[in-house]
Each structure stands twice: as C-alpha cells, then as structure tokens.
Amino acid sequence: MKSSKVANLPSKFGLFKIKVYKSGQKEHCVVFRNDLDELISKGEAINVRIHSECLTGDAFGSMKCDCGEQLASALSYINEHGGALIYLRQEGRNIGLLNKINAYNLQDSGLNTIEANHQLGFEADERTYEAAEFILADLGILRINLLTNNPAKISALKSVQIESRIPIKMPENPYDKEYLRIKKEQMGHLL
Numbered sequence: 001m002k003s004s005k006v007a008n009l010p011s012k013f014g015l016f017k018i019k020v021y022k023s024g025q026k027e028h029c030v031v032f033r034n035d036l037d038e039l040i041s042k043g044e045a046i047n048v049r050i051h052s053e054c055l056t057g058d059a060f061g062s063m064k065c066d067c068g069e070q071l072a073s074a075l076s077y078i079n080e081h082g083g084a085l086i087y088l089r090q091e092g093r094n095i096g097l098l099n100k101i102n103a104y105n106l107q108d109s110g111l112n113t114i115e116a117n118h119q120l121g122f123e124a125d126e127r128t129y130e131a132a133e134f135i136l137a138d139l140g141i142l143r144i145n146l147l148t149n150n151p152a153k154i155s156a157l158k159s160v161q162i163e164s165r166i167p168i169k170m171p172e173n174p175y176d177k178e179y180l181r182i183k184k185e186q187m188g189h190l191l
Helices: 036-041 055-059 067-081 097-108 113-119 130-139 151-156 177-187
Strands: 007-011 014-023 026-033 046-052 084-088 143-147 161-166
Touching: 014 067, 014 130, 026 067, 026 130, 036 046, 046 067, 055 067, 055 097, 067 084, 084 130, 097 113, 113 177
Parallel strands: 046 084, 046 143, 143 161
Antiparallel strands: 007 014, 014 026, 026 084
16 A cells, blocks of 8 residues: 655644555545654554545535534544544445445435445445554554444454544434434444
8 A cells, every 4th residue: 555745734623634545546544633643652542533435424514424524523523632533435335426326316215225235236334444454553553542333343443452432423313313223223333
C-alpha cells in the first residue's frame, strides 16, 4: 500500500493532520490530531473511529442513515479528546455508489437494507478492515478505544488491542428509524 506525506487539515471540527493510503484503485485516509505521536509514545490507548465512506450521508446530509452524523460526532470527539479517524472508501457497505442507489430504490419499494443488498446479489455487509489495520500499524497504534456501535468492527480488528468501545449513537429521525432498527435487530449493532 502506498501512502502520501502528512499534511495539515484545518476543518470546522478542529485542526487535524491527514495522510492518504492507496490500495489498488481505492484511496483511504486517516485524519488525526497533532498530538497523536505524543499519545502513542506515552503508550496510551488511542481513540479511533473507522468510518466507511457514505457519500449520501457524509456529503449530502442524507437522513436515510446516521453516517454523516456519526462522522461529524467522531471528528468533534477526536478534536476534543485526541485520536484518529480512518476513512475507508467502502461506499454502501462496500457495494459501491451505483449499487447503493439501486438498493435505495429497492428500499423505496419496501425492502429493508439487508433485503435490498441480497436482492442485488450482495451480503448484508461486504466491508473488510485490512486497510484500517495497515493504517493503524503504519502509525504505530497498538491499543485503541474504538468509537463504534458495530460488533463486526470489533471482531475484525486482530492486530490491535481494543481497550474499550465508545458508543457513537445518533438520535433517530423518521427517515432512518427502520434502518437503525435493522442494524440493531439483524446486524447486532449496539444501539
């Protein structure tokens, strides 16, 4: 995996650093606070959010999911408490944007997120976390406090010690109520 140099990233959430990693055609990135190396050298568990790309939620503010709100909340948390956010280019639980929008169309017809993915020939969740583990290793992060509600992320990370899970719950709205119910009841999310 190739990587970029580290650059400054001033944002509305705080002053961060950013580094990009390229694996095949996908470019993932990590955003972190300036004091990350200091926290790592002290042996502290690092607050980490592994966030999979969601163009509709992250950029367009879709209310069909809680992704954009989770991204904003995680960046605010990391700005306040230190840590890193790994942004993985795994749109639509890694089925791609075109298939995600086709899944949205099926959801508009009454299917839930899992049923829509299955109708399109995909598993409920196609994401993997090898890129995140590579990024954590590259940064020298061995112990983390993981900002997640997803038990699959917890069990997928083998190369780091997870000291604690930090919930990242967003209030439901009329458009994502069913989505959150399915995540909790059928995917085991800790909501």
